[in-house]
Amino acid sequence: MGLRERKKRATRRALQRAAVQLAIERGLEHVTVDDIAAAADVSTRTFFNYFAGKEDALIGDGPPSPGEEARRVFVEGGPTGDLVEDLKVFLLSPILDDQEALPLLEDLRQRKRLIELEPQLIPRVMATFHEMEQSVAEALAARLGDKPDDLRPQLLSTVAAAAIRFTMKRSTWSGQEGPENIRAMSDEVFAMLRRALAREDP
Amino acid sequence: MGLRERKKRATRRALQRAAVQLAIERGLEHVTVDDIAAAADVSTRTFFNYFAGKEDALIGDGPPSPGEEARRVFVEGGPTGDLVEDLKVFLLSPILDDQEALPLLEDLRQRKRLIELEPQLIPRVMATFHEMEQSVAEALAARLGDKPDDLRPQLLSTVAAAAIRFTMKRSTWSGQEGPENIRAMSDEVFAMLRRALAREDP
DNA sequence: GGAAAATTTGCATTTAGTGCAAAAATATCG
DNA sequence: CGATATTTTTGCACTAAATGCAAATTTTCC
Numbered sequence: 371m372g373l374r375e376r377k378k379r380a381t382r383r384a385l386q387r388a389a390v391q392l393a394i395e396r397g398l399e400h401v402t403v404d405d406i407a408a409a410a411d412v413s414t415r416t417f418f419n420y421f422a423g424k425e426d427a428l429i430g431d432g433p434p435s436p437g438e439e440a441r442r443v444f445v446e447g448g449p450t451g452d453l454v455e456d457l458k459v460f461l462l463s464p465i466l467d468d469q470e471a472l473p474l475l476e477d478l479r480q481r482k483r484l485i486e487l488e489p490q491l492i493p494r495v496m497a498t499f500h501e502m503e504q505s506v507a508e509a510l511a512a513r514l515g516d517k518p519d520d521l522r523p524q525l526l527s528t529v530a531a532a533a534i535r536f537t538m539k540r541s542t543w544s545g546q547e548g549p550e551n552i553r554a555m556s557d558e559v560f561a562m563l564r565r566a567l568a569r570e571d572p
Numbered sequence: 573m574g575l576r577e578r579k580k581r582a583t584r585r586a587l588q589r590a591a592v593q594l595a596i597e598r599g600l601e602h603v604t605v606d607d608i609a610a611a612a613d614v615s616t617r618t619f620f621n622y623f624a625g626k627e628d629a630l631i632g633d634g635p636p637s638p639g640e641e642a643r644r645v646f647v648e649g650g651p652t653g654d655l656v657e658d659l660k661v662f663l664l665s666p667i668l669d670d671q672e673a674l675p676l677l678e679d680l681r682q683r684k685r686l687i688e689l690e691p692q693l694i695p696r697v698m699a700t701f702h703e704m705e706q707s708v709a710e711a712l713a714a715r716l717g718d719k720p721d722d723l724r725p726q727l728l729s730t731v732a733a734a735a736i737r738f739t740m741k742r743s744t745w746s747g748q749e750g751p752e753n754i755r756a757m758s759d760e761v762f763a764m765l766r767r768a769l770a771r772e773d774p
Numbered sequence: 775g776g777a778a779a780a781t782t783t784g785c786a787t788t789t790a791g792t793g794c795a796a797a798a799a800t801a802t803c804g
Numbered sequence: 805c806g807a808t809a810t811t812t813t814t815g816c817a818c819t820a821a822a823t824g825c826a827a828a829t830t831t832t833c834c
Contacts, residue, residue: 775834776833776834777832777833777834778831778832778833778834779830779831779832779833780829780830780831780832781828781829781830781831782827782828782829782830783826783827783828783829784825784826784827784828785824785825785826785827786823786824786825787822787823787824788821788822788823788824789820789821789822789823790819790820790821790822791818791819791820791821792817792818792819792820793816793817793818793819794815794816794817795814795815795816796813796814796815796816797812797813797814797815798811798812798813798814799810799811799812799813800809800810800811800812801808801809801810801811802807802808802809802810803806803807803808803809804805804806804807804808
């Protein structure tokens with residue numbers, strides 16, 4: 371990876387960090403884009419080359435999408451053959467496989483702290499999961515032999531995205547046990563869903 | 573209901589309608605708040621007395637919350653005793669019971685058309701369902717004897733909100749059969765969820 | 775009709791966001 | 805290394821968004 375790419379990543383992260391930092395210190399309302407840019411040592415205009423606005427810098431990129439390989443396995447009916455189990459593996463694969471892709475733990479903690487201080491951001495976080503829904507619906511359709519717009523893939527992807535979002539929200543990411551923590555939480559989440567949706571009477 | 577109240581509702585609706593109308597005609601980017609206010613015959617400043625910004629006027633209010641009565645029935649374990657069935661009834665009650673509360677059909681159709689033209693709005697719509705999650709979690713906790721922050725009520729409310737959001741998105745609201753349409757769609761949605769989550773092997 | 779309360783409006787001001795072209799930094803190739 | 809091409813950053817000008825405040829207007833209530 372060349373110098374250019376590295377610098378761009380660095381700038382992006384510096385902006386995100388400065389944004390979160392300042393927002394925690396002063397409160398969201400009292401931080402301007404100018405402040406953030408200044409704190410990251412770039413011009414205001416450059417800020418807008420990286421983010422569409424203040425909140426985008428605060429919230430980050432949303433969950434990474436599964437890769438080609440994971441998708442192929444899923445579509446072909448693997449790895450276990452059980453739809454829900456495989457969906458879980460599929461959705462978590464980019465997080466659990468590629469640890470580099472994730473922001474650093476400390477940054478995540480800060481962001482979490484910020485969101486507790488400024489709950490207005492919660493809906494924004496929710497929104498970042500929307501992109502996921504469509505790509506998952508597509509993979510589901512391919513596996514099930516449905517059309518991508520059919521009820522089944524659309525519904526299942528919506529609910530699966532909600533479950534993953536919930537998993538991410540709950541798992542604490544403490545210390546080095548991050549990935550294990552996520553896996554455990556997602557197991558619990560899907561197990562509870564199955565239990566709750568199993569009809570109680572028949 | 574006094575004149576004041578009626579006028580406020582009228583203004584609000586006029587602004588929403590003007591916003592949606594203009595956005596469909598010219599595209600979201602080419603509509604300013606000034607345009608919207610002018611089309612609704614109020615000052616720009618008044619627009620901001622009603623909405624925090626352009627997009628809020630476009631998207632509207634989000635789903636109405638269940639009333640006291642519906643909550644009581646749900647918490648006490650009714651009406652059917654089956655958790656998922658009752659959750660469905662509970663969440664749809666404000667829509668199906670009180671028809672006045674809903675915007676007119678034609679307005680909903682317009683909004684839907686707009687969202688197809690401007691998909692950037694989809695995440696915003698998603699976000700309006702967040703408020704629902706917390707109040708539903710609270711009711712669920714009360715029914716199940718959990719604390720509101722426990723895993724079970726939080727997870728179930730998240731997933732239930734996603735299912736309702738999906739139901740709303742899918743039901744067409746065509747003609748007079750609106751409510752029936754919603755009911756049928758939600759039955760289908762929950763039935764499919766149960767089927768999909770039932771373990772396939774054991 | 776007229777005082778009290780709520781709503782609308784104009785105005786001033788700050789911040790957000792975008793287009794464009796020049797300048798600076800980085801990459802590429804001989 | 806050094807010249808040139810490509811990408812990124814920056815400054816500047818400009819439009820639109822958003823908010824506070826106080827005066828003016830409208831509605832309510834007696």
